[in-house]
Amino acid sequence: MAEINNFPEEMLTEHEHWHMRPGNPSGGGRAINPWPPTGRSPALGSGEEFLNWHNGFIDRFRNWVADLPEAQRPTGTEPWTEIPGMLKMSMVGWNSNLAAEDRQLQDMTNFETLDELGRFLEWSLHGHLHSSASQVWGDTILMSFRSPKSTYFWQLHGLIDQWRQSFVDRNAPVDSRFSVLNINGEETQARVGEPFEIDRYQFHVPNTTNLTIETTGPSDTVLYLSQVDNPNVLLDVNDDGGQGFNSRISRSFRSGTYYCYLVFYDRGDIGTYGISVRS
Numbered sequence: 001m002a003e004i005n006n007f008p009e010e011m012l013t014e015h016e017h018w019h020m021r022p023g024n025p026s027g028g029g030r031a032i033n034p035w036p037p038t039g040r041s042p043a044l045g046s047g048e049e050f051l052n053w054h055n056g057f058i059d060r061f062r063n064w065v066a067d068l069p070e071a072q073r074p075t076g077t078e079p080w081t082e083i084p085g086m087l088k089m090s091m092v093g094w095n096s097n098l099a100a101e102d103r104q105l106q107d108m109t110n111f112e113t114l115d116e117l118g119r120f121l122e123w124s125l126h127g128h129l130h131s132s133a134s135q136v137w138g139d140t141i142l143m144s145f146r147s148p149k150s151t152y153f154w155q156l157h158g159l160i161d162q163w164r165q166s167f168v169d170r171n172a173p174v175d176s177r178f179s180v181l182n183i184n185g186e187e188t189q190a191r192v193g194e195p196f197e198i199d200r201y202q203f204h205v206p207n208t209t210n211l212t213i214e215t216t217g218p219s220d221t222v223l224y225l226s227q228v229d230n231p232n233v234l235l236d237v238n239d240d241g242g243q244g245f246n247s248r249i250s251r252s253f254r255s256g257t258y259y260c261y262l263v264f265y266d267r268g269d270i271g272t273y274g275i276s277v278r279s
């Protein structure tokens with residue numbers, strides 16, 4: 001048992017109320033009850049609340065630790081960076097579904113929203129981490145509402161918070177000057193509205209694959225494509241590889257973010273075009 005003996009009682013109460021009083025935020029409960037009487041799957045919004053509330057709770061815990069004299073600081077609360085091997089044993093309930101979920105988390109483009117990620121985590125892997133760690137290491141607090149008293153709580157919720165963070169990082173446009181193109185999404189309709197305009201795009205490639213970036217329409221376009229994760233370095237350029245005077249770049253891509261610059265061949269022209277990235 002890895003118990004934090006001096007853990008503040010008010011933070012235990014805070015955690016317990018948050019879980020035990022769903023739909024009662026003025027009583028300290030989570031605002032969105034994940035399981036209303038008619039619910040068959042966790043309520044929309046409850047996943048995002050789960051992730052964000054725990055993120056704040058972790059912050060308050062870290063601040064509390066930082067304010068303690070060094071000798072009184074709990075040890076062994078560093079976040080796990082992945083699910084510990086001992087928790088991936090069938091003796092504690094690991095199975096092919098959990099393994100598939102673990103793999104899904106390797107690529108955050110598998111989740112449309114933070115809420116979807118939170119609902120996915122709270123009712124499956126999160127529960128497994130609590131119960132399996134409790135079993136393997138004989139930590140009974142971890143299965144109670146006093147679980148924040150356990151060092152494992154901070155390790156496992158630290159890991160969950162890293163998943164939250166990688167979703168947020170993945171979905172924050174690296175640079176808002178670059179419009180996002182979704183692979184195999186609808187063609188983006190755009191225009192060069194002024195002479196000498198440069199239109200900027202980015203797209204994220206989850207795994208190594210062959211893709212085609214292409215423009216359509218009546219305009220004579222030129223496409224400049226950057227190196228992976230580096231908008232400063234040119235990888236490829238194309239003028240008339242597509243239909244008519246359109247551009248097309250077909251090639252293999254590594255995983256990461258690519259940046260595209262589009263101009264008209266005659267830099268004085270204005271006009272419309274469509275642009276897409278397809279596999």
Ligand SMILES: [Cu+2]
Nearest residue numbers: 126130147157
């Ligand atoms: Cu938990």
